[in-house]
């Protein structure tokens with residue numbers, strides 16, 4: 001069992017417990033109290049026409065790096081990312097492996113005007129209703145973790161709720177499977193799931209294989225402006241960046257430097 005399979009096996013157990021306590025109807029009722037979804041993909045597409053569109057990630061820890069940020073303040077981070085020029089936020093909510101929490105997403109979204117992706121491991125369409133009920137504007141679908149039929153069900157649950165779907169791929173076969181979905185927001189994860197090594201060449205290799213009309217997102221291992229410029233050579237102007245920003249003292253300044261050099 002690789003790490004992703006292990007995480008998803010645990011997620012199934014975790015979700016089964018929460019699902020027993022709350023129905024989709026109850027979640028949708030709760031979601032009605034949230035503000036309507038902010039356009040996640042639309043914000044990225046507009047910005048990517050003229051510059052670099054950034055999804056800035058709020059991430060306290062990860063399985064490969066352990067604790068990334070000791071002084072962890074999701075509200076301050078959200079504000080700093082927004083002030084620094086990010087178009088969207090991604091907030092880790094997985095607790096066992098990333099020390100995330102749904103409260104971090106709620107607090108971050110309330111603190112700014114940016115659309116927010118719930119960064120978690122979706123294994124059940126029920127989680128989409130849950131994500132919307134805490135205010136998420138978009139969800140992540142990791143192709144490597146799901147069968148085609150479940151992937152489509154999760155996507156449908158998001159579309160039904162006017163949420164956007166970031167579809168994540170790691171290799172050619174996954175890009176082909178992603179193309180069968182409706183979403184044309186596709187992230188290429190540069191992190192090898194078995195070794196945890198990141199290599200920007202992954203995005204460069206897969207970019208030409210994306211279906212027509214796709215907004216491609218370069219994910220993971222993007223450390224500086226030069227990395228953004230390198231991916232721009234391959235036509236990618238949208239990036240998902242976590243660790244390199246989370247490690248900086250002045251997050252707003254670091255965000256601006258990443259985008260502008």
Ligand SMILES: O=P(O)(O)OC[C@@H](O)[C@@H](O)c1c[nH]c2ccccc12
Pocket residue numbers: 057059119120142168189219220221222240241242243244
């Ligand atoms: O911290 P980085 O190397 O900038 O990477 C951010 C993001 O791509 C990474 O956190 C990520 C990509 N896909 C995921 C799926 C689950 C959890 C985390 C992730």
